Amino acid sequence: NAGVTQTPKFQVLKTGQSMTLQCAQDMNHEYMSWYRQDPGMGLRLIHYSVGAGITDQGEVPNGYNVSRSTTEDFPLRLLSAAPSQTSVYFCASSYKVGSYNSPLHFGNGTRLTVT
């Protein structure tokens, strides 16, 4: 049981390039989400999904796209990278949406640098 797996661990992009951060979970969790962590800002929600085919915006969605075609996968797309998107990105999932005793399980993160 691998839990939440994120790839790649590190990535360097030039401004304007696009890329996809991958996230997969093998726990059959309904809920998946993406956060970014920046110094002094904590963890901020980018996008989330409550099931296959359903996505919605979080606190800081601009510049990012998501889709959820399967229960297991929730990729995050940067269409045109900007230096302001330099951050550590975490994918997280939980078993039951909005349920007590259903905490988020996090992956180990992707450290992205945009030059």
Added chain:
Amino acid sequence: DQQVKQNSPSLSVQEGRISILNCDYTNSMFDYFLWYKKYPAEGPTFLISISSIKDKNEDGRFTVFLNKSAKHLSLHIVPSQPGDSAVYFCAASLSGTYKYIFGTGTRLKVLA
């Protein structure tokens, strides 16, 4: 506007003593609160949670207290151990919104 605040960026505690980490929130409708621990180069890991119908929850060395009238929660670690040195995040959620709002974190250092 930061809905969940951790006003102490860092805290140092002697091994064996109590560590108290604090968290304040502004939305009185939040009904589920969590604490996470994060080591460098790893993702946050779940520690303990509490629902708004309780004022205390214990799990081993970790106890979370919730004061709804003050919109304040705290995490107590007793006794503190060097392995507890990490960044601690509190988070809050409102049923039906599917969003977990995190604080900015407190870096705990337990001195041997």
